[in-house]
Amino acid sequence: MADNKTQVTEISPAAFIAGIDHPTRRADAETLDALFRDITGWQPRMWGPTIIGYGAYHYTYDSGREGDMCATGFSPRKANLSLYIMPGYQDFGHILDRLGKHKLGKACLYINKLADVDIDVVAEIIQAGLDDLGARWPVKPS
Template sequence: MAANKTQPTPVSPADFIETVEHPVRREDARTLLALMSRITGWEAKMWGPSMIGFGEYHYRYESGREGDFLRTGFSPRKTSMVVYILPGYADYSDTLSWLGKHKLGKSCLYINKLADIDLSVLEELIRAGLDDMEKKYPL
């Protein structure tokens, strides 16, 4: 089976952030880079052309598909900031209710700007997501 197409690259996350055109999204990306570096203790890596990841894990599905992917991270997209907190939010509805303005995907948050959310709640969600990852995919 094919492995994950999104792989780490040698591009510096800080250099990538400086190329983000939207000034608020660029500043928010700087903030998230510092926040996630502090929370995880891991060095940030670029995954593909636009994802900044922290840590990694190896997955293997029953289908036979396997690969490596980031444990947590974010991407400053044109329409919103996407925060990847795996493996999902099924048990976090109470915490998410305190976060602020966001949209939810299967394993990610869509945030227009960090000013719309409570960063301490985001930090709690990142830590909870990492704890869940550790249970399923121990380091």
């Protein structure tokens, strides 16, 4: 089986954030980094070239596919902020209803900018995602 394409790298998360051209996206990334650090108590690591991740877990699916991934994190992409809160949002509708403007992917929450959402609800979602993940897979700090 092929390895997971998203692997931990030695890129500095601080340098990555500092290199973001758009000032609002950079400021939002700085705010999210502080929020994720505060909630998790963990230091960030870069996963691939663009994901700032906190913690890690090893998964094994029924198919036999296995790998490692960050427990939670975000990516300040050009189009939006992508928040990775694994394994998904199926149980968090009651929280998401209070968030503000957002879109959902399979295991991602897409936000245009932090000004569009309630940051306290973002914090609640991060914690709920970690709690949900920890009930399924052992999570290791980073």
